[in-house]
Amino acid sequence: MIVGSARLRLFQASASRTVGTLAVAIAIAAPVSAQSFLNGDWVGIFHEDQPERGPGPDLADYLGLPINAAARQYADSWDASRLTQPEQQCRAHVSPYIYRGPIRVRITEDVDPVTQNTIAIKHFLSTYAQERTIWLDGRPHPSDNAPHTWMGFSTGQWQGNVLRVETTHIKQGWIRRNGVPMSAQAHLTEYFYRHGNILSVMTMVDDPLFLEEPFVRTTNLQLDSNTTPNAYQAWLVCQGDEEVLHEPGWVPHHLPGENPFLEEFAAKVGIPVEPTRGGAATMYPEYAQKVKAMPVAKPRKTPSSR
Amino acid sequence: MFFVSFVAIVFVFSVAPGAQAPRAPNPAPSGLETLPVQGNVSMIAGAGGNVVVQVGAQGLVVVDSGTAARSDDLLAAIRKLSNRPIRYVINTHMHPDHTGGNDRLAAAGQPNSGRGVSQVGVGTAPRAEIIAHDLVLQRMSAPGGSETPAPVGLHPTATYSLPVKEFFTNGEGIQMVHASNAHTDGDSLVFFRRSDVIAAGDVYSTVSYPVIDAAHGGSITGVIAGLNELLALAIPGEKTEGGTMIVPGHGRISDEADLVEYRDMVTIIRDRVQDMVNKKMTLDQVKARKPTMEYDGEYGRAAGWSADQFVEAVYKGLKPTGAAR
Numbered sequence: 001m002i003v004g005s006a007r008l009r010l011f012q013a014s015a016s017r018t019v020g021t022l023a024v025a026i027a028i029a030a031p032v033s034a035q036s037f038l039n040g041d042w043v044g045i046f047h048e049d050q051p052e053r054g055p056g057p058d059l060a061d062y063l064g065l066p067i068n069a070a071a072r073q074y075a076d077s078w079d080a081s082r083l084t085q086p087e088q089q090c091r092a093h094v095s096p097y098i099y100r101g102p103i104r105v106r107i108t109e110d111v112d113p114v115t116q117n118t119i120a121i122k123h124f125l126s127t128y129a130q131e132r133t134i135w136l137d138g139r140p141h142p143s144d145n146a147p148h149t150w151m152g153f154s155t156g157q158w159q160g161n162v163l164r165v166e167t168t169h170i171k172q173g174w175i176r177r178n179g180v181p182m183s184a185q186a187h188l189t190e191y192f193y194r195h196g197n198i199l200s201v202m203t204m205v206d207d208p209l210f211l212e213e214p215f216v217r218t219t220n221l222q223l224d225s226n227t228t229p230n231a232y233q234a235w236l237v238c239q240g241d242e243e244v245l246h247e248p249g250w251v252p253h254h255l256p257g258e259n260p261f262l263e264e265f266a267a268k269v270g271i272p273v274e275p276t277r278g279g280a281a282t283m284y285p286e287y288a289q290k291v292k293a294m295p296v297a298k299p300r301k302t303p304s305s306r
Numbered sequence: 307m308f309f310v311s312f313v314a315i316v317f318v319f320s321v322a323p324g325a326q327a328p329r330a331p332n333p334a335p336s337g338l339e340t341l342p343v344q345g346n347v348s349m350i351a352g353a354g355g356n357v358v359v360q361v362g363a364q365g366l367v368v369v370d371s372g373t374a375a376r377s378d379d380l381l382a383a384i385r386k387l388s389n390r391p392i393r394y395v396i397n398t399h400m401h402p403d404h405t406g407g408n409d410r411l412a413a414a415g416q417p418n419s420g421r422g423v424s425q426v427g428v429g430t431a432p433r434a435e436i437i438a439h440d441l442v443l444q445r446m447s448a449p450g451g452s453e454t455p456a457p458v459g460l461h462p463t464a465t466y467s468l469p470v471k472e473f474f475t476n477g478e479g480i481q482m483v484h485a486s487n488a489h490t491d492g493d494s495l496v497f498f499r500r501s502d503v504i505a506a507g508d509v510y511s512t513v514s515y516p517v518i519d520a521a522h523g524g525s526i527t528g529v530i531a532g533l534n535e536l537l538a539l540a541i542p543g544e545k546t547e548g549g550t551m552i553v554p555g556h557g558r559i560s561d562e563a564d565l566v567e568y569r570d571m572v573t574i575i576r577d578r579v580q581d582m583v584n585k586k587m588t589l590d591q592v593k594a595r596k597p598t599m600e601y602d603g604e605y606g607r608a609a610g611w612s613a614d615q616f617v618e619a620v621y622k623g624l625k626p627t628g629a630a631r
Contacts (some may be wrong), residue, residue: 074600078575087537087566128545145341145351147559149547171547172567173488183604184512184564188341209603238545251573255581256595 034220036161036194039123039226045220053100058265062278071181071210073278076259078179081252084162086240092128092150094173096188096205099219101127102230119154121163129235134165141168148172148184163192164226175215176204180278183209197223212280273297319413336379340387343559345501346476348387353380354403355555356504360498362476364418365393369496369505371407372556380407381414390418393475396482397438397462398507398555399490399524400445408436409459418475427457437471438462439480439484441492445522448484483539485509489516489555491523493532497539504552506536508563512557514608515598515616516572518623526576526623533569537562556608571601579580579620580627 046053052061062075080086093101104126110119110133121130134156141153152170156163167188175182186207193200198220205215266273272294275282334340338352350357350517353372357380366388372380392415392462397405400526415434443465446456454461471482485493489508496505508517509532518524536552542562543549545548552560578597587595598606599615606613 070600070603077600082570087542087546087562088504090544090546091563092547096417130545142343143339145339145349145558147561148550148564150545150563171563181600184567185604240546248538249530249573251570251576251577253570253577255578256597293542 011035035158037241038107038163038192038194038199039109040107041224042105042107042199042221043224044099045222048219049100052176057176059261060176060259061265061276062176062180063276064258064283065176065180066211066213066215066280066283067180067278068210068212073256074210075179076262077256078255079252079254081244084176084243085250086242089240089243090238092130094170094182094187095132095151096166096170096175096182096203096211097173097175098125098127098130099201099203099221103127104219104227106232107222124232126232127235129232136138138270152188165190165192181210181238183207199223263297263300270296334383336382338376338379338383340383341559343503343553345498345503346478347498347501348505349553349559350380350383354406355551357507358496359384359387359505360476360501361388361390364476365391367394367396367475367480369396370398370404370507371395371411372417373403374406377407377410381410392434395419395434395436397436397442398505399493400442400497401490401508402456404507404555405446405456405460409457412436416610421589435464436462437464437482439492439494440467441467441523441525445490445492449459449492459571483535485528485535487523487525487528489524489531490519495532495536495539499500502550504536504539504550506552506554508555509533509535510552510554510561510568512554512568513554513562513605514611515613517611518616518619520619520622526620527626530569530573530576533565533572537569540565571605575601576620579617580624583621583624584626584628586626589618592621593617
C-alpha cells in the first residue's frame, strides 16, 4: 500500500507537471471579461498528497520535485532540529506552500468607494495567521532592495473567470517541509478558479537557484458557510521558546555525505533510492521505465542525528 | 475531476500572451534609490554600500557615506529626505565604499550645538561629526607626518573603543555596538532603538558571502559572532516577520528571518570547512569539495568576492580543533 502510494505520487507528479505546463503553454486565448466571485471562507480538502500534508513528508523524500543539485545538497544537509532554534519556531510557510497546510482562507475584497472597482483581493490564511494582498490596480512590484515577506508581493489580473497572480519578494522557504528549499529569488505564478463550491489553485514556482524546471501543482479548497471566528484563532500568536538548550548560534545540520537518513524513505516504501532524490527527469513518464530497472533500497540501521 | 475541469478552464480562458508582472520602478536618474525602512529611518542604495539616514527635528544622522565618486548624488538624495543639517556621519567600518563620502557630507553638515567639531587639515568651517570605532581611525590615518591611507577629510572625528557607544538624538537612542574582528576589526552595528532599525554594515549582506578582510583584522569567527550579536539585538515581529529591520551593507532591507538564513548559511559553511581542516585537508582539497555549492547561486556571484575567495578566507581563519566529526 505504501509502495503503491509512493509510486502513485511519482506518476501523479509527472501528470501534474505535464498538464500544468501544457495549460500554461496552450492557454493563449484572448482574455474574457467575465470575472468570478471568490469571496468567502474556504477550507482545504486534503485529497491531494495527504501523507505529505498531514503526517508530513519523510526525510530525504524528494519524489516528484524538479530540484537541482544545489537544492539536493541543501536538503541533504538540513536537520529537522533547525526548527527548534528559537529564531525558527514561529516562521510561517511561504505563499507557494501555505495553501497546502491545514488551511482555511477568508477571501475578501478592497473596493474603491467611488468607482466600486476592486483594488485588491485579500486572503486571510488561518495557517500562521498570514494576510495576503493581491493588488489588482496595476501597481508595479517593488524594487530588488525592498524587504521580502512570507507571502511576498502579489499582483493579479482576471483572465476570463480565472484570476492569475504573480508574486515576487518571497522570503526563502521550502517547497516541501523536509528541508527542500525555495530561494528568495523564486517567482510564483498562480491561477485561482472557482467552480461551484470548489476553489482550485494552480501554483507554478520558478526558482532559478533551486529548480531545474518550474514546479507545478494544484490544490483544491471547499466553500465553508459555517465558519466560526475561532477557526482562525489558533495561529494568531506565536512566541519562540527554549525547546532545546544550546549555546546561542547553534545551527544543527548534517555534513555532506554524513546524513544517515538519505535512503531511509526509499527502503521504507520499497522503491529505488534514485527517484527519491528528485530532479526534473524523474517527473516524466519515460522515467518509469528506468525505475523498473533500478534495485530497490534495502532497510538498514540509521544512527541518531547529532 | 476538479483538477481536470480546472485545467480545461485554464486551457480555454487563460493567459494573454506575454502577460507578466509589472516591472519594478526604475531608480532615479542618479542610479540611487531611496526606500523608507521604518520609523525615522530610510535607506539609500546605489552610492556604494547602503546608506542609512535618520531624519528628525535635530537634523540628520547618516550611517556610511558611499563612495567619493557618488557623494554629490548621495547628498542630493539626502536633501530630498530633508533639508535639515547633517549632524552626524557614522561609519560602520573603514572601507571606501562606506567612507568615501565622509568629507562631502561632513562639510555639508553642521555639528550639534556645543560640539564645535573641526578637523585638523580641513579648515575651520563647522562640519558634521564623523563617528566610528577607534580602529577605523587607526586604519585610515597614520602616525604624525606620515602619508595617511585615506585623506584627512574622511577620517572620523569622534571615536569609541569600548564595546558600545551610545548617544541620543532626534528622540531616540542610538547604539553603536563593536563587532570585533568580523568584516574588519573596526565594525560597528548601528542600532536606532526607537525606529527599531539596525545598520549592519558589511557584517551582513544579502548579495554576497561575508567579505572577510583579514588584512584589516577580519575573521570568520568574528563574522559569525557579529551575526549572532545582530540576532541578539533584533526582535522579530509576529511570525518572525518585520519587527526590528536590518539594513545590510549591501543588498535588500531585511528582518530577522532573513538574517537567520544568512547566519545559518555562514555557520554551516564554517562547520564544513572546520571539519575538513580537522581532517588535515589542503586548501585545494577543500575547494574541490565545494562546501558552498548550494549557496553559490545566491551569494557566489558578487563582483570581487567569489565563493572560492570566501572559502579560502574561512580556511585560513580556522585551526584544527581536535577530532573530525
